[in-house]
Amino acid sequence: MKRKLSVLLIVAMLVTMLGSCGTASNNKGGKNNSKSSGNALTVWCWDKNFNIYAMNEAAKIYQKDHPDFKLNVVETPWDDVQTKLTTAVTSGQTGTLPDILLMQDNALAKNITNYPKTFVDLTNSGIDFSKFAQYKVALSTVNSKVYGVPFDSGTAVTALRTDVLQKAGYTINDFKNITWSRFIEIAKDVLKKTNIPLLSSQAGSPDLVMMMLQSAGTWTFKGDKLYISDNPALLKAIDVYVELVKSKVLVEVNNWDQYVGTFNTGKVAGAMTGCWILASVQANKDQKGKWAVTNIPKLDGIENATNYSSVGGSSWLVLSTSKNKDLAIDFLGKTFAGSTELYNTILPTSSAIATWGPAGTGSNYEIAHEFFEGQKIFQDIVEYGKNVPKVSYGVYNYEARDAIGTAITKIISGTDKAAALKEAESTVKFQMGK
């Protein structure tokens, strides 16, 4: 009896030990080669088919003129980029940091404000920022200094199943340049006729509301002051979201996989978020030729409301602890801020839509996309991108987004809107230490 028990315990011990060995070796993998020699750069980014691929293609282009150049991409998930950056900077162990890292636009202002000396000010680096979509430059600008080279576009799109629309007697053009009230009207009709909702979202995620907020050119902060409970665009956006949920034209799910599953399986006939979602939309080949893309609805009765917005997206930052700062800047300047060829190469496989204006002239941008009924979606999206209102996300963006997400969940389950938003405001104020 005792022997059996001890065997069991030993097995358990071995399993846990194996488990910890696994994690230990992973950590080592992330840490290696952070010290670059004179002509090599280390980069942190996270998606093999997307930004890692783009980085490697950029290296190939740069190597044509600089044969000695070496690039070492360390695959680092975004959450890890943030924790590693925070720990390295606060503990003073900056030797572990790379030369270039990719940062979510959502977190950019926060990190630059908190660690101003960690990132290189690129304003006078020779990179021409006027050629980028201006909303992207605004997101990587802190205290009128530009810190980031914009990468992928988060331009918001409405992607819809044309076959479902057809059954209900609509086309994609019925969704172009419309308002939210019209959208809900059509969506209800489609739901009635086909029993298929048009949208889905992750419960508790404020993405859709934040998208509407930016489409009206405002955000949760006005200068340094919180702009939540008295922000008419936010109040309107929350009304719209609640109505979407209550009228059942939007289905709430629990996590990202389920969200992507809703439209891949055809349970939901559309997606509305940053244009990077189009890569996931194309996952189900059976739906080929049954999708189309248009701009997003605008908020009714709100000043400066537009049909354009942005969700997500990321930018490249150069670290001031790097020994090869000049090389890093030159590399980014000649590739992500200077090579039509690069953006043209990466577009077909990664669907990474450029925010660098001249890239739109690349031949691949004119492709009539088979999946989207032959629509020239890339060109359309680049056009939308030119109209996205400029906002600044600010240092306390995550705090504000979380608080608004919480408020939305509470409002849907019956809490008074004004009270929930007041609470959100006081939560954010508390997090800010005020």
Add this chain to the structure above:
Amino acid sequence: MNARFKTKFKLSTIGWIFILPATLLLLLTKFWPIIRALVLSFQSGVGLNTSFVGAKNYIRMLHDNLLHTSIFNTFFYLLLQVPIMLIIAIILAVILNDSRLKLKGFFRTAIFLPCATSLVSYAIIFRSLFARDGFINLILMKTNIINNPINWLSSPWPARIVIIIALTWRWTGYNMIFYLAGLQSIDPSIYEAAKIDGASAFTSLRKITIPLLKPMILLTSITSISGTLQLFDETKNLTNGGPANSTISISQYIYNLSFAYSPQFGYAAAVSFLVLIMVAILSFTQMKVGDRR
């Protein structure tokens, strides 16, 4: 006299040398960071710009609604989950200790196995089991217990219940092993005597097993309580603290303060010390209550 002292000195020196490496490592990797964290908890500021603010961080906790929510959630898990889990663990241990039971080894391994799974992967599996179109809803719908699918993870109370179910599934086997080990040391003749005296199975469980297992119960409840107070993986991966922060645990709040939000390490360290104080108080009371000799 002198020789005796010498041997004693020699023996204790050898003893010290043996425990020295472990002690030094412990001091360096555990106690030094704890002391630094204590110093940090008296500092405030965002990112790198911190300064000493005295007890401000500790006073701040009194007004922090999100912290209060996370404490409420954590204690809800604690008060409901720990007793349920320990009772199930005792019952399972007693059943599996029965000498007449066949395939004992199989059952023991099966019940212990959840404990060997990774915290993250089991949380993800539970997440898909309890999805709106997941397995649990499917079973409940097919058996006509419910008509409409329950959105488990999107409603506050069901989400908390799912976390309790997940925790119980993962940790019951672990505690059962302790009880099994404890049961081995109970002399079977005590049970035989009780049986002759006409004691029922329940009476002998209540009057013999539980009193004799007391040290084990004390140990498992202290480890479970301290484990639950530091709960992180399950809430982070199952619900990510949602909906509307209704499942967020204290540890996840500390993580958010340090890494998701604009880093406030001083305040995060202060909250960590609050957890330390809570674990210390709870363990101390338990030792006092449990150790009535």
